[in-house]
Amino acid sequence: MDKTALRRINLRTAIDAANKKLGFKSDVAFCEHYDLNASHISQLINGHGSFGERAARNLEKKVDWPTGLLDEDSGSEGVKGPGHSGGIHISPIEFRSGETKPTNVRIPVYKDIKASCGAGIENFLEDVSEYLDIDPYILKIMGIQTKPENLRIIYSAEYSMWPTVAPDSPLFVDVSDKDPDSLKNGNVYVFTHNNELRMKRIFVSYAGSRSVRLASDNPDKVRYPDEFISNEQLNEINFVGRLELALVKP
Incomplete structure (x- = not known):
């Protein structure tokens, strides 16, 4: 290494x-x-x-x-932390296929795609890293409501959505929910804007002329300030989908 x-x-x-x-x-x-x-x-x-x-x-x-x-x-x-007698090994989270069933669904996984990382990304949903084979019933237990065929799995980065989403958390994204005129107010969306992949909680105000607030869940608003855009600017955003589930939380 x-x-x-x-x-x-x-x-x-x-x-x-x-x-x-x-x-x-x-x-x-x-x-x-x-x-x-x-x-x-x-x-x-x-x-x-x-x-x-x-x-x-x-x-x-x-x-x-x-x-x-x-x-x-x-x-x-792994390395032993100061003052500790034993080592701690942190294993990365991996999706592993269990027993294959005829009823299982396959969800595309994009291991190298991270939302909120600020890296320039285009057409990233074209290159699938692997697939998660899973029983649809397990998805329901996890609280996922959308159809399995609408799901894509990417990963989070940094702390902009902490404590809702931890860094390196697998994100189940509903790619069918991406119409800017039909956003679910207060939900977290993944989108590309200015060649960056981002993730924000979106609030739409219909009082007077429509305005939109893009919010990070992190309470540190100095480092992660809210952003306000107009309806016209909202239409310039390319929505990837709505966050259905962040698998790992702090």
């Missing part, structure tokens, strides 16, 4: 160890305690930012971790 990938894994496990030891309920709480940029830390973990020698040492110093902690290769159990 290359050094950068090792640092990303070790950062994830070290933060989890610190959260457990110090009682932080989320990565955001951890970052606030140590005066770290939560979005930047999420990018380091998820492979969206440079994570060189200097960045690793500076981060260790700021959090008061032993120098070189993020470069330790502890095998499959």
Whole structure:
């Protein structure tokens, strides 16, 4: 494993160890305690930012971790968090097909697509990574109401929709619900705008001329401010679909 990938894994496990030891309920709480940029830390973990020698040492110093902690290769159990006797291994979430049934449905999965990450993406629903084979009854138990054939699975990134959606959460998106004139007020939608894939809760006001508020669920409105657009600007947005379910929450 290359050094950068090792640092990303070790950062994830070290933060989890610190959260457990110090009682932080989320990565955001951890970052606030140590005066770290939560979005930047999420990018380091998820492979969206440079994570060189200097960045690793500076981060260790700021959090008061032993120098070189993020470069330790502890095998499959992961790095041991400071003050912990055992290692913590964080396994990535994977969809695995169980017993195949004739009644199962196949939902396209896009493993490399992340909403709210700000990366330029076009026509991304053309390249399927894999499929989730699942019993429709399980979808109903999960609270999904739309027809299975309308579902696509992408992933979340960063903390703009926290605590509703955690980073790296699989997102079940209903791609049939994307007409800007028929939006379900107060629901979360995934859309592309200016070549960026985004995810926001959308509120439409019909008092006087119609106005639209694009809101992040994150309570930090300095870092994640609400956006206000006109009806004309709403029609310029290319809606991908409505969020039916975020599988993993903090």
